[in-house]
Amino acid sequence: MSAETKYIFVTGGVVSGLGKGITTASLGRLLRNRGFRITFQKLDPYINVDADTMNPYQHGEAFVTDDGAVTDLDLGHYERFVDISLTRRASVTTGSVYSTVIEKERRGDYLGATVQMIPHITNEIKERIRSAAKGTSGEPDADIVIAEVGGTVGDIEGLPFLEAIRQFRKDVGPQNVMYIHVTLIPSVGPWGEVKTKPTQHSVMKLREIGLQPDVLICRTRLPLSQEMKNKISLFCDVEPAAVVDAVDVDTIYEVPLLFEEAGLADLVVKRLGLPETTPDLAEWREIVSRIKQPRYEVNVAVVGKYVENGDAYISIAEALKHAGIANDARVNIHWVDSEKLERQPIEQVMEGIDAVLVAPGFGARGVEGKVMAAHYARTKPLPFLGVCYGMQMAVVEFARNMCGLAEAHSEEVNPRTPHPVIHILPDQKNVPNMGNSMRLGSHRCLLVSGSMAERLYGESIIYERHRHRYELNNDYRELLTKHGMLCSGLSPDYRLVEMVEIPSHPYFIATQFHPEFQSRPNRAHPLFRGLIAAALEHNGFRAFRETTTKTIERPMTSRGELTLDNEEKNIGLVENAQTLEL
Numbered sequence: 001m002s003a004e005t006k007y008i009f010v011t012g013g014v015v016s017g018l019g020k021g022i023t024t025a026s027l028g029r030l031l032r033n034r035g036f037r038i039t040f041q042k043l044d045p046y047i048n049v050d051a052d053t054m055n056p057y058q059h060g061e062a063f064v065t066d067d068g069a070v071t072d073l074d075l076g077h078y079e080r081f082v083d084i085s086l087t088r089r090a091s092v093t094t095g096s097v098y099s100t101v102i103e104k105e106r107r108g109d110y111l112g113a114t115v116q117m118i119p120h121i122t123n124e125i126k127e128r129i130r131s132a133a134k135g136t137s138g139e140p141d142a143d144i145v146i147a148e149v150g151g152t153v154g155d156i157e158g159l160p161f162l163e164a165i166r167q168f169r170k171d172v173g174p175q176n177v178m179y180i181h182v183t184l185i186p187s188v189g190p191w192g193e194v195k196t197k198p199t200q201h202s203v204m205k206l207r208e209i210g211l212q213p214d215v216l217i218c219r220t221r222l223p224l225s226q227e228m229k230n231k232i233s234l235f236c237d238v239e240p241a242a243v244v245d246a247v248d249v250d251t252i253y254e255v256p257l258l259f260e261e262a263g264l265a266d267l268v269v270k271r272l273g274l275p276e277t278t279p280d281l282a283e284w285r286e287i288v289s290r291i292k293q294p295r296y297e298v299n300v301a302v303v304g305k306y307v308e309n310g311d312a313y314i315s316i317a318e319a320l321k322h323a324g325i326a327n328d329a330r331v332n333i334h335w336v337d338s339e340k341l342e343r344q345p346i347e348q349v350m351e352g353i354d355a356v357l358v359a360p361g362f363g364a365r366g367v368e369g370k371v372m373a374a375h376y377a378r379t380k381p382l383p384f385l386g387v388c389y390g391m392q393m394a395v396v397e398f399a400r401n402m403c404g405l406a407e408a409h410s411e412e413v414n415p416r417t418p419h420p421v422i423h424i425l426p427d428q429k430n431v432p433n434m435g436n437s438m439r440l441g442s443h444r445c446l447l448v449s450g451s452m453a454e455r456l457y458g459e460s461i462i463y464e465r466h467r468h469r470y471e472l473n474n475d476y477r478e479l480l481t482k483h484g485m486l487c488s489g490l491s492p493d494y495r496l497v498e499m500v501e502i503p504s505h506p507y508f509i510a511t512q513f514h515p516e517f518q519s520r521p522n523r524a525h526p527l528f529r530g531l532i533a534a535a536l537e538h539n540g541f542r543a544f545r546e547t548t549t550k551t552i553e554r555p556m557t558s559r560g561e562l563t564l565d566n567e568e569k570n571i572g573l574v575e576n577a578q579t580l581e582l
Contacts, residue, residue: 005133006272007177009165010148011211013202014184018219019246021074023182024148025081026256030265031144032082033279039142040078041090041132042071043125044150045157049095060311064465064517065090068441074148076315076517081256083520092128094157100124117160125164126171153205166210178271181206181213185220185245194220196232203236214271215242215264223247242267251291253521256284287325287521296329298535299352303373304359305366307335313359316387319519320357323528327536338369346376355383355535358390360514364413371397378508383534385527386510388468391500392422394510395472395480402483412470423473438469443491445498445513451488452501452509456526464498464513471512472497507534
């Protein structure tokens with residue numbers, strides 16, 4: 001491998017939403033398949049410090065890393081495609097950069113200098129880019145950093161980042177830096193005439209800033225002719241071979257194969273002087289084959305508050321697809337607005353549905369629709385997975401209809417409820433700021449022996465990512481258990497309930513954490529994989545389920561017991577911990 005870290009910067013032009021994130025992730029996949037150590041960074045021009053307080057309708061999903069950073073959803077694509085876990089160093093925003101610079105100025109770090117966009121802001125951005133390559137030891141542990149600049153060229157808020165990556169080439173040497181520009185080749189008029197002018201103007205704008213792209217990724221409905229590529233090459237001053245057409249495909253997981261065929265990774269390796277190696281894409285080809293030619297099909301209702309924006313639950317959608325890959329099934333996702341569900345006959349909405357997933361969310365709007373969905377899945381019975389708020393509403397439904405607590409609710413929705421089965425975390429009560437203040441990041445969870453959760457995971461200690469402020473109220477844990485709800489996942493100090501399930505139900509399980517963040521196309525998350533396997537069984541494919549889930553089946557004891565090793569037993573047990581033998 002190269003002794004020097006290489007840096008690839010991905011920019012976008014003409015319009016937003018062209019797929020810079022998928023381009024970045026796909027290139028990372030191809031380079032990792034050649035044996036290079038890859039990491040990513042997203043440079044976001046918005047002034048928010050992070051994505052924690054952003055409306056999902058405006059910005060899409062807030063993705064959470066292991067170390068608790070709340071980031072842009074593109075980090076999810078990076079992790080899924082390359083099968084790595086990123087850290088907070090992978091996310092850089094204008095807000096975080098300015099906050100740091102202002103803090104340094106207040107401390108006197110700049111020795112009285114007038115703090116300016118150049119060099120202080122651009123220097124801070126460049127320092128963040130360098131830090132992306134570093135491991136925990138502080139030394140570089142990545143051969144290649146692929147950094148995506150959010151927004152489009154010409155956006156006024158993106159100028160500091162573009163100036164920083166221009167300077168970066170001078171700082172580390174042109175042999176270590178490469179620029180890739182994603183642009184649009186539209187088809188207009190009654191004959192669908194292909195137009196290159198938007199791409200020409202986009203590149204012209206980049207060159208005004210001082211950036212000359214090495215490669216153009218051209219989003220287009222149809223493949224570009226060699227004549228068209230030569231024209232783009234001439235006007236944009238890139239080699240014809242570096243004009244890569246990115247046509248529409250059936251699945252985003254096909255994009256790496258498309259780029260491999262176009263020779264994109266070979267271009268990058270040659271341009272950066274990296275060792276030439278032979279990629280192994282057999283596993284990825286199998287993934288795409290299973291997506292495009294599945295043997296089975298299931299219908300899953302995803303009940304949520306933000307279903308009108310496909311990006312709001314993108315990790316859940318992808319995790320369901322991954323579970324389909326693992327079960328050789330096409331997963332048809334039916335998006336159900338929980339607020340509208342409150343005014344519709346649920347039997348009509350759920351007709352033909354094989355499984356129900358109640359998605360995360362915040363606030364009072366649409367909660368009764370989520371409660372209704374949990375009730376429907378529990379009583380039919382229909383395979384069910386609740387995620388975060390979905391778990392909380394499943395607990396509310398169970399408390400109301402099985403425990404006789406008709407007015408049970410979450411304190412978040414009804415602070416005056418006489419039965420707050422869901423209440424705020426004690427360490428969240430006096431938190432004044434909304435941003436980056438929830439229980440965030442990866443936390444250890446202990447699984448009850450013999451539970452469905454343990455059988456699905458195949459182990460008794462797991463780590464999952466969290467983003468929540470409320471939890472199951474321990475005052476009601478015994479009552480819920482008495483009526484048939486098993487608290488099957490617990491924090492190491494037994495204080496927090498991380499998972500619940502109903503043992504008498506074919507598949508009813510819910511989590512306080514977000515399992516979707518760790519799902520991969522080559523490694524479907526156990527809870528999603530199990531949901532789709534149960535949906536197939538519900539759909540009539542019982543023999544298929546037996547062959548696909550046999551490896552994770554484990555003998556079930558007559559009752560679930562939490563079994564711990566000596567290390568876990570020494571962790572501050574709560575009083576009356578024997579009540580955990582459920």
